[in-house]
Amino acid sequence: xxxxxxxxxxxxxxxxxxxxxxxxxxxxxxxxxxxxxxxxxxxxxxxxxxxxxxxxxxxxxxxxxxxxxxxxxxxxxxxxxxxxxxxxxxxxxxxxxxxxxxxxxxxxxxx
Amino acid sequence: xxxxxxxxxxxxxxxxxxxxxxxxxxxxxxxxxxxxxxxxxxxxxxxxxxxxxxxxxxxxxxxxxxxxxxxxxxxxxxxxxxxxxxxxxxxxxxxxxxxxxxxxxxxxxxxxxxxxxxxxxxxxxxxxxxxxxxxxxxxxxxxxxxxxxxxxxxxxxxxxxxxxxxxxxxxxxxxxxxxxxxxxxxxxxxxxxxxxxxxxxxxxxxxxxxxxxxxxxxxxxxxxxxxxxxxxxxxxxxxxxxxxxxxxxxxxxxxxxxxxxxxxxxxxxxxxxxxxxxxxxxxxxxxxxxxxxxxxxxxxxxxxxxxxxxxxxxxxxxxxxxxxxxxxxxxxxxxxxxxxxxxxxxxxxxxxxxxxxxxxxxxxxxxxxxxxxxxxxxxxxxxxxxxxxxxxxxxxxxxxxxxxxxxxxxxxxxxxxxxxxxxxxxxxxxxxxxxxxxxxxxxxxxxx
Numbered sequence: 001x002x003x004x005x006x007x008x009x010x011x012x013x014x015x016x017x018x019x020x021x022x023x024x025x026x027x028x029x030x031x032x033x034x035x036x037x038x039x040x041x042x043x044x045x046x047x048x049x050x051x052x053x054x055x056x057x058x059x060x061x062x063x064x065x066x067x068x069x070x071x072x073x074x075x076x077x078x079x080x081x082x083x084x085x086x087x088x089x090x091x092x093x094x095x096x097x098x099x100x101x102x103x104x105x106x107x108x109x110x111x
Numbered sequence: 112x113x114x115x116x117x118x119x120x121x122x123x124x125x126x127x128x129x130x131x132x133x134x135x136x137x138x139x140x141x142x143x144x145x146x147x148x149x150x151x152x153x154x155x156x157x158x159x160x161x162x163x164x165x166x167x168x169x170x171x172x173x174x175x176x177x178x179x180x181x182x183x184x185x186x187x188x189x190x191x192x193x194x195x196x197x198x199x200x201x202x203x204x205x206x207x208x209x210x211x212x213x214x215x216x217x218x219x220x221x222x223x224x225x226x227x228x229x230x231x232x233x234x235x236x237x238x239x240x241x242x243x244x245x246x247x248x249x250x251x252x253x254x255x256x257x258x259x260x261x262x263x264x265x266x267x268x269x270x271x272x273x274x275x276x277x278x279x280x281x282x283x284x285x286x287x288x289x290x291x292x293x294x295x296x297x298x299x300x301x302x303x304x305x306x307x308x309x310x311x312x313x314x315x316x317x318x319x320x321x322x323x324x325x326x327x328x329x330x331x332x333x334x335x336x337x338x339x340x341x342x343x344x345x346x347x348x349x350x351x352x353x354x355x356x357x358x359x360x361x362x363x364x365x366x367x368x369x370x371x372x373x374x375x376x377x378x379x380x381x382x383x384x385x386x387x388x389x390x391x392x393x394x395x396x397x398x399x400x401x402x403x404x405x406x407x408x409x410x411x412x413x414x415x416x417x418x419x420x421x422x423x424x425x426x427x428x429x430x431x432x433x434x435x436x437x438x439x440x441x442x443x444x445x446x447x448x449x450x451x452x453x454x455x456x457x458x459x460x461x462x463x464x465x466x467x468x469x470x471x472x473x474x475x476x477x478x479x480x481x482x483x484x485x486x487x488x489x490x491x492x493x494x495x496x497x498x499x500x501x502x503x504x505x506x507x508x509x510x511x512x513x514x515x516x517x518x519x520x521x522x523x524x525x526x527x528x529x530x531x532x533x534x535x536x537x538x539x540x541x542x543x544x545x546x547x548x549x550x551x552x553x554x555x556x557x558x559x
Contacts, residue, residue: 007311011319097335
């Protein structure tokens with residue numbers, strides 16, 4: 001029996017995206033879009049990719065993100081901030097990418 | 112990537128150049144020259160199908176009415192079928208099923224009477240003597256739903272009938288990245304094979320795509336691709352990564368195919384069942400660019416466990432089934448694929464003929480529908496039982512021992528679908544217990 005299938009696996013990831021990017025959706029009838037994440041604690045370190053990843057790894061990965069995943073996300077954070085100078089957007093897109101990784105979906109030992 | 116792109120990303124994306132190239136290749140592969148599809152509709156909960164197909168000649172209606180008591184439909188309320196049995200038996204369908212009546216009368220729909228899971232041919236005497244293997248978990252919803260999907264009545268297995276057919280056929284009939292088995296009800300046991308698993312499409316929303324993916328103004332795609340390509344030693348992470356990768360790719364490919372499919376003028380009702388059938392019609396219309404010449408589809412319609420208020424519930428629910436079938440028939444006619452698509456119902460079990468005071472309880476054999484242009488419609492296959500309580504097939508309270516096995520129904524469907532007689536045992540492990548299909552003769556003759 002599979003709990004996750006092709007539709008729900010995408011649906012679950014997209015739910016994360018809608019929650020992360022839905023700050024103006026309070027009038028939405030969908031309850032989940034009423035989630036307004038406070039990204040402030042992450043945004044203050046978004047200009048330093050390694051610091052941002054330290055916090056994401058601690059908060060969402062129990063400190064056990066594998067090095068390959070972390071390297072990709074760190075590069076993504078650095079590139080996004082350099083291109084946009086937008087700390088909040090950097091946190092949003094990096095966190096979204098982090099939360100769709102196998103390392104987040106199945107928390108276990110780091111690799 | 113920006114906020115707008117994420118927030119407006121609804122799942123329907125323009126095809127990329129690479130996808131269009133793939134579509135062009137598959138469209139040229141003449142995939143539709145020999146197309147056929149099976150659509151399985153699971154009426155989950157155990158539909159009281161002895162109120163769907165009802166004897167209407169006076170003697171047998173009186174038997175029915177006596178056995179059903181307060182659950183009996185009025186004889187004058189039945190919608191008469193253009194059918195007369197060898198001994199003058201006549202039948203009607205539930206008054207909420209005019210489309211089914213019409214499809215039956217026009218020769219595009221048939222019933223299979225008193226069908227259910229059997230591990231081997233079973234008589235009441237053998238059953239009472241304990242000398243016969245029985246389906247596991249008789250009268251249990253979860254077990255009988257599973258057995259109807261696996262048709263391996265004496266064992267528990269992780270593969271279903273369509274899954275095993277796909278294991279045999281998929282590489283020959285499917286040139287695209289999407290499984291030939293498509294479910295609109297999540298992961299289905301029916302469509303799970305050893306090698307092939309079903310592809311799940313949301314019945315309401317259709318194909319989902321990953322938010323933010325395929326936006327031209329970001330490197331998000333590349334990041335996702337790299338993250339999912341990170342080598343995993345954990346089996347669960349590896350499975351997740353492969354599943355998400357497949358879902359992203361298949362979703363994009365399928366939406367690209369659907370974008371090129373012809374629009375249907377057939378109108379479907381705004382109900383979950385009709386909308387699911389509308390999705391299937393769309394998917395079938397895109398079969399060429401999908402690259403499939405054989406497909407199965409699976410839908411679940413729940414809520415049939417009518418221990419209470421069976422008459423009211425059926426009056427509310429059966430019209431939607433009948434209407435949906437009529438609309439799907441119209442869509443297939445519009446597509447010119449009526450002969451190529453066979454739709455059939457399954458359900459956990461039939462229900463007791465007798466009333467528990469307000470409804471009926473779990474039974475065994477029941478009546479199912481088979482619809483399609485290739486079906487020998489206007490026929491009632493199998494043997495409709497004598498509805499007198501205490502008869503040879505009555506195991507108590509009007510629980511009927513099936514006289515036709517699920518294996519026999521699936522054998523007809525599988526042979527029509529293209530399974531070779533010599534491979535039928537791989538699809539239906541118990542079929543040889545019921546009939547010799549080595550010569551390729553379908554046991555029921557469902558198709559003309």
